[in-house]
Amino acid sequence: xxxxxxxxxxxxxxxxxxxxxxxxxxxxxxxxxxxxxxxxxxxxxxxxxxxxxxxxxxxxxxxxxxxxxxxxxxxxxxxxxxxxxxxxxxxxxxxxxxxxxxxxxxxxxxxxxxxxxxxxxxxxxxxxxxxxxxxxxxxxxxxxxxxxxxxxxxxxxxxxxxxxxxxxxxxxxxxxxxxxxxxxxxxxxxxxxxxxxxxxxxxxxxxxxxxxxxxxxxxxxxxxxxxxxxxxxxxxxxxxxxxxxxxxxxxxxxxxxxxxxxxxxxxxxxxxxxxxxxxxxxxxxxxxxxxxxxxxxxxxxxxxxxxxxxxxxxxxxxxxxxxxxxxxxxxxxxxxxxxxxxxxxxxxxxxxxxxxxxxxxxxxxxxxxxxxxxxxxxxxxxxxxxxxxxxxxxxxxxxxxxxxxxxxxxxxxxxxxxxxxxxxxxxxxxxxxxxxxxxxxxxxxxxxxxxxxxxxxxxxxxxxxxxxxxxxxxxxxxxxxxxxxxxx
Amino acid sequence: xxxxxxxxxxxxxxxxxxxxxxxxxxxxxxxxxxxxxxxxxxxxxxxxxxxxxxxxxxxxxxxxxxxxxxxxxxxxxxxxxxxxxxxxxxxxxxxxxxxxxxxxxxxxxxxxxxxxxxxxxxxxxxxxxxxxxxxxxxxxxxxxxxxxxxxxxxxxxxxxxxxxxxxxxxxxxxxxxxxxxxxxxxxxxxxxxxxxxxxxxxxxxxxxxxxxxxxxxxxxxxxxxxxxxxxxxxxxxxxxxxxxxxxxxxxxxxxxxxxxxxxxxxxxxxxxxxxxxxxxxxxxxxxxxxxx
Numbered sequence: 001x002x003x004x005x006x007x008x009x010x011x012x013x014x015x016x017x018x019x020x021x022x023x024x025x026x027x028x029x030x031x032x033x034x035x036x037x038x039x040x041x042x043x044x045x046x047x048x049x050x051x052x053x054x055x056x057x058x059x060x061x062x063x064x065x066x067x068x069x070x071x072x073x074x075x076x077x078x079x080x081x082x083x084x085x086x087x088x089x090x091x092x093x094x095x096x097x098x099x100x101x102x103x104x105x106x107x108x109x110x111x112x113x114x115x116x117x118x119x120x121x122x123x124x125x126x127x128x129x130x131x132x133x134x135x136x137x138x139x140x141x142x143x144x145x146x147x148x149x150x151x152x153x154x155x156x157x158x159x160x161x162x163x164x165x166x167x168x169x170x171x172x173x174x175x176x177x178x179x180x181x182x183x184x185x186x187x188x189x190x191x192x193x194x195x196x197x198x199x200x201x202x203x204x205x206x207x208x209x210x211x212x213x214x215x216x217x218x219x220x221x222x223x224x225x226x227x228x229x230x231x232x233x234x235x236x237x238x239x240x241x242x243x244x245x246x247x248x249x250x251x252x253x254x255x256x257x258x259x260x261x262x263x264x265x266x267x268x269x270x271x272x273x274x275x276x277x278x279x280x281x282x283x284x285x286x287x288x289x290x291x292x293x294x295x296x297x298x299x300x301x302x303x304x305x306x307x308x309x310x311x312x313x314x315x316x317x318x319x320x321x322x323x324x325x326x327x328x329x330x331x332x333x334x335x336x337x338x339x340x341x342x343x344x345x346x347x348x349x350x351x352x353x354x355x356x357x358x359x360x361x362x363x364x365x366x367x368x369x370x371x372x373x374x375x376x377x378x379x380x381x382x383x384x385x386x387x388x389x390x391x392x393x394x395x396x397x398x399x400x401x402x403x404x405x406x407x408x409x410x411x412x413x414x415x416x417x418x419x420x421x422x423x424x425x426x427x428x429x430x431x432x433x434x435x436x437x438x439x440x441x442x443x444x445x446x447x448x449x450x451x452x453x454x455x456x457x458x459x460x461x462x463x464x465x466x467x468x469x470x471x472x473x474x475x476x477x478x479x480x481x482x483x484x485x486x487x488x
Numbered sequence: 489x490x491x492x493x494x495x496x497x498x499x500x501x502x503x504x505x506x507x508x509x510x511x512x513x514x515x516x517x518x519x520x521x522x523x524x525x526x527x528x529x530x531x532x533x534x535x536x537x538x539x540x541x542x543x544x545x546x547x548x549x550x551x552x553x554x555x556x557x558x559x560x561x562x563x564x565x566x567x568x569x570x571x572x573x574x575x576x577x578x579x580x581x582x583x584x585x586x587x588x589x590x591x592x593x594x595x596x597x598x599x600x601x602x603x604x605x606x607x608x609x610x611x612x613x614x615x616x617x618x619x620x621x622x623x624x625x626x627x628x629x630x631x632x633x634x635x636x637x638x639x640x641x642x643x644x645x646x647x648x649x650x651x652x653x654x655x656x657x658x659x660x661x662x663x664x665x666x667x668x669x670x671x672x673x674x675x676x677x678x679x680x681x682x683x684x685x686x687x688x689x690x691x692x693x694x695x696x697x698x699x700x701x702x703x704x705x706x707x708x709x710x711x712x713x714x715x716x717x718x719x720x721x722x723x724x725x726x727x728x729x730x731x732x733x734x735x736x737x738x739x740x741x742x743x744x745x746x747x748x749x750x751x752x753x754x755x756x757x758x759x760x761x762x763x764x765x766x767x768x769x770x771x772x773x774x775x776x777x778x779x780x
Contacts, residue, residue, distance in 0.1 A: 100684065246682045249684030249686075330678065333682070357643035357698070358758065360672070360692070
């Protein structure tokens with residue numbers, strides 16, 4: 001009966017920042033990392049991490065919701081992404097650790113919220129990987145069609161409910177990526193650059209060829225579902241801005257972060273948003289908005305319809321197949337490392353932080369993540385996955401923005417490599433934008449998300465709270481305090 | 489107890505002898521040179537008699553050179569064997585003489601002071617039933633040097649036990665201390681990692697503490713009479729990681745075979761890199777299935 005206070009302490013115990021630093025050995029050996037990354041490189045890094053997660057697949061989900069106004073939706077989503085990324089950058093510069101928003105939350109808002117954010121990240125990474133692999137399957141099918149005039153039967157390329165049993169290409173891609181990750185494969189800066197070029201190249205190809213079929217009549221009925229529907233579409237396409245937070249995590253290596261970080265975030269978002277808006281504009285002007293629903297590998301199909309030839313759609317589909325592969329690799333990698341960080345804190349079972357001595361990779365962790373993503377990709381339709389991803393990401397980003405305000409009040413003097421400009425306007429706007437977009441998501445997404453939260457809370461109550469590494473350690477305001485005597 | 493030196497009359501052969509000299513006194517050294525087999529029955533008009541004669545003389549000359557290289561003070565046996573292939577000859581000799589190790593020299597291409605695989609060592613490292621010692625190119629410690637210490641590089645889990653057991657056995661046989669080394673070598677990094685550049689550090693730290701624990705356990709179960717220490721090394725690649733260790737003159741490195749070894753030597757991906765970057769002779773011990 002004496003537990004009431006101690007449970008409350010447990011729920012909101014925070015992990016001291018110094019503990020993070022000690023854990024990653026960030027300051028030992030070799031000293032400071034070389035600050036070598038400039039604005040241009042970081043911008044390219046952001047563009048590379050962002051493009052590819054959604055633009056190839058999200059139009060066919062979002063256009064049936066808002067019609068041609070989806071163009072505006074991209075702009076709204078882009079602005080929201082910019083606001084959240086700035087907030088993200090401040091926390092990242094204060095807390096130089098991996099695990100992204102999960103770690104930041106753990107250090108600022110307390111354990112139970114960190115646990116929930118960790119589960120939101122499972123949506124941002126795991127579920128988005130599910131959506132990406134589904135899209136990959138569609139573009140692979142398009143490549144087959146253009147090359148051989150043959151498509152995989154629906155039974156093995158569609159989830160149940162859309163006329164199939166299982167989405168086999170999705171499963172194959174996840175298996176491939178997991179295999180590579182378990183072997184310790186890494187994507188190098190060179191490969192990343194090539195991938196960025198491929199992605200931008202095929203999008204430009206689409207814009208240039210698509211513009212030849214520009215028909216302004218298709219834009220006339222701009223908001224067939226009213227202005228309110230734009231918000232819903234913006235929430236859906238927010239999915240395609242995931243990855244911009246990667247820029248913020250580069251703080252350690254960035255030269256003059258105060259200037260470089262915001263510039264790179266803004267440049268990257270301007271480039272990405274411009275490309276997205278142009279792609280959306282061209283796509284919508286090329287065919288009536290009603291045609292988008294049910295289209296697969298949308299961009300490639302549009303190219304084929306307007307040119308009547310197969311090569312443009314083949315080039316685009318092939319580019320998508322290659323770049324979505326690398327995106328999947330990176331996203332699955334991110335997911336395994338976030339779970340690793342959570343398991344290190346005792347929030348998840350130990351199996352997630354077992355390292356294989358030969359490859360120095362968390363093999364079992366990768367297998368479990370792979371199974372989870374493969375199941376999603378194989379059995380769940382794309383629009384559900386995309387919405388859930390947006391939901392999880394927006395919630396996580398919103399919490400990070402709150403974290404910025406909390407830390408400014410609780411630790412006003414802590415060193416920050418980067419400070420959000422126009423405080424408190426930017427974090428408040430960021431929170432408002434996240435809430436607005438979340439509120440616009442369809443009702444079934446809320447139901448699924450509520451279920452997911454329930455899983456998270458049960459997981460916390462029955463596992464995380466009892467196994468937390470901070471158990472028995474009172475931690476306050478970033479200062480580790482000595483161990484308490486025993487369990488109450 | 490007998491060690492076999494697979495000798496050829498070149499710099500690789502001399503490096504192999506130099507390694508063998510580290511073990512002189514503790515074991516019997518047998519220098520074997522393999523010559524091609526001639527027809528086993530009288531050929532018409534004995535057309536290959538001169539060739540056979542040449543081979544015999546060649547082998548005798550090679551072995552005489554080996555004897556001179558080893559020096560008067562080193563006791564050794566010298567044998568010439570004819571076999572259809574060098575590998576077959578070496579394997580037969582190992583079996584017949586019940587050798588406990590076979591010592592090979594490096595191929596001639598590649599950097600001085602490192603081992604480079606040639607055709608014989610490449611094949612032998614797939615089939616040898618006993619430990620194979622590989623001499624770096626141009627290996628030449630001073631004549632009196634005896635083996636000083638055995639360093640065992642191991643990963644810390646799985647069938648590691650067999651490797652450490654073999655290294656401990658060597659240390660006991662030659663009455664030298666044993667040093668256990670685990671490498672934390674990560675040479676690659678996911679570039680657009682989405683979760684920050686620090687994420688690999690977390691994995692690395694976890695592995696570091698796992699490795700320390702594994703070393704502690706192994707130190708606890710080492711047989712009596714072996715003096716052992718443990719170290720962790722790290723670096724962006726094996727070359728640099730191995731470079732950070734202090735190496736005594738006359739130190740040798742012991743590594744295990746891949747899981748695919750099944751009682752024979754078989755280099756895994758890390759072992760291949762270690763062999764290529766080791767500045768001291770490397771002994772590859774066979775996989776676990778061969779030992780009981």
